[in-house]
Structure formats: C-alpha cells, structure tokens
Amino acid sequence: MDNLGAEHSRASRRLDIVYDSDLQSVDSAETSVLEVARGIGFEEDDLHRIGIALREAMVNAVVHGNKYSAQKKVRLSAWDDGGALKVVITDEGNGFDLSRVPDPLAEENLLRESGRGILLMQAFVDEFQVRRLSPTGTEVTMVKYMAPR
C-alpha cells in the first residue's frame, strides 16, 4: 500500500491510496474511508452503509477486476465534497458491462451465491456510477450525502 505523501490528511479530509490486490486492502480501505466519513460527520447507521458500499466496491476491484494479481493495483480516493463523501475506486481489470450483470432480485437468481454487490452499493449510497477505462480498468464513483438532521 502506498500512502501518497501528505495527501492523506485528517485536516483536508482527503485520502489517495494505492492498494495491492488482496483482501487485506479491502479491510484497510474500509477503515480509512470510514475515518474520512466520521470526520465529515456521518453517524453510525450511515457509516455502516458506507462501510458496506466501500467494501463491495473494493472486493469487486480486487477479486473480479484485478483477480488478485500482484501486478495490478487498486486506486482509492475519498474526500469531503462539500459535506458529502465522494469515493472513487479504480482497478486495472478487463472491465464489465453493468447492463449485463444478472438481476439478483429476479426469482431465478435469488438463490445464487454471488452477484449482490452492486445492488448493495446502489442501495447504500446516493450516487453510483461505473465507467470503463481505456485501455483497461473500471472506475467506480460513489457519493453519500449527509442525512438531514
């Protein structure tokens, strides 16, 4: 894991980290992003939702994107975007077509063991975008707004 110098700053509530493609990176990314989210002021229920969405995005990048390759990295940026949390995660995999992901809520897919990660990300953040990068890679952008108090 490479912490990009002073860019991981509690004061600026921004982090930019390059991770290896392993499950330890998933845990580490979750911890780091939750620290940013806490700094912004998110409360426990939202922190839980952010944690799951972040974890799903990291698992997708590590497992499905980079396929645990030691040669491929996952890049994570997260910051306070005017009181919202914005997270961008990119991998170096072959990418995927969101429209081709089977609907996990379809009756015939309910008992599948996998395929619910994107559903949970979409459920737990307010904005979710997937972009295929050229020549390879996938970029996932998520935004979570503070709930009105």
Place this chain on the structure above:
Amino acid sequence: MSVKLNSRQVGDVTVIDAAGRITLGEGTISLRDLIRDTLGGGHKKVLLNLGEVNYIDSSGIGELVSAFTTVTNQGGQLKLLNLNKRIQDLLQITKLYTVFEAHDDEAAAIRSFS
C-alpha cells in the same frame, strides 16, 4: 473482528451462535465449514442465531444462501434467529426475506422445526 461461531445441540436442532462479521474470506469459510461438519454429523435441523452479528457483506449473504441450499438439498431445514435491524434491511434489499424463515424467539424457533 471476523466471525465467531459456536454450535450447540437443543434436542435434534443444532443452534449455531454467530458473532462478529461475516465477510469475504475467513468469515464465510468458517461458516461453510461448520455447516458442512454439522451435516456430516447427521444433524439436518439448523438454527443460525445472528443476534451478535453486526456486519454482513454480499459474500456473507451469499454464504447464508449457500448454507440454506446445502442444508435443504440434503433434506434438512435451516432457519434464522434474532435478526437485528441491519440484517433485516439486508434481507429486504436482497429480497431474501422471501427465502429464509426467521424467528425472534429461540424456543419458538426450535418448536417450529418439523
């Protein structure tokens, strides 16, 4: 903290008390192994107590589904006990509340097994 699993026998029902996080990796593997061992020991009525589970990701949900189908395919039953609000929400979002039978009371859950 990963998941901690403890199994106990109540009559002919195996109650598995889970605590912690059921996530990709150690957490899901532990649950899969315990379900396999339970079935291997001839116990086909399984009550999975999630009361102390505070976090499940999509891999953990997949493992619950896998446990359900594995037990069901061997002629057994797997039911859930003590779902907290967060896990209830996950089952709602994934529509799996239509698949799993869930209980809030252990004694009633034990009695519900045929």
